[in-house]
Amino acid sequence: MATIKMTVNGRERSGEAEGRTLLVDFLRQELNLTGTHVGCDTSQCGACVVHVNGEAVKACTMFAAEAEGAEVVTVEGMANPDGSLSVIQQAFQDHHGLQCGFCTPGMIMSAAALLKDNPKPTEAEVRHYLEGNICRCTGYHNIVKAIMAASGQDVSAVAAE
Template identity: 75%
Template sequence: MSDVTMTVNGKTVSRAVRGNELLVEFLREQLRLTGTHVGCDTSQCGACCVHVNGELVKACTIFAAEADGAEVSTIEGQANPDGSLNVIQQAFQDHHGLQCGFCTPGMVMAAASLLKENPKPSEQEIRHYLQGNICRCTGYHNIVRAIMAASGQEVEGGAIAAE
């Protein structure tokens, strides 16, 4: 066991962790932040995506001890300060970018990372960026529409508006 201290969603936390404890386990089991999902345990699905020091990370691929001293942001930290949905979350709701919801936290975290890097991505850029996130329900079309809408781009009817 070793002690780790990190800032999670703006709050400093310190806990003892096992040497082989994954960040996803730490977040879910020790901090009870269960929005970060465990999907595949092999870094294939993206359901466990979080931000570590501003970078998109699959939390099943990093040990909690590796995040010692880091700033970690989870889906629970994405809402606006008043608790309302942020622009990405609202776009996912408005454009039906979710179905069962299992992949949604990872998709929202990936979308936030993409929009930070590229504020106005094309449909192709969004689809390329989301390759590490698997959704078994939606077919991705509405997820792409939601991300385009969150970026401030016009999304018309059932089709994505070309620039």
């Protein structure tokens, strides 16, 4: 066991980790930040996406020790400072971009990373960017729509509801 320190959602945090402790387990069990989820063991579903030093990574495919000293942002750190939903979060609610909510934290983190690099993505770009985030509930329709809406684009023409 070693003590690992990192900045999580703007706060200095520390906790105990073995060499084999994954960042996601450290966040969930040591820091009690259970918004980051684990949906697979092959680094594909993306339910565990967090930002490390400003980049989206899969917290299930990185050891806690590798995040020593890093700036980590999880879904718990994504709301506005006053606690209200951020633009992306609000767009997901407005456009029904989530159902069971399990993949949602990863979707929010990936969407935020996408819009940082590409503020007005096309539908195809959004779909391609979400290659590493699996949702089983929504058929992706409203996720794609929500992300495009969050980027300020008019999605009223998108098919049906």
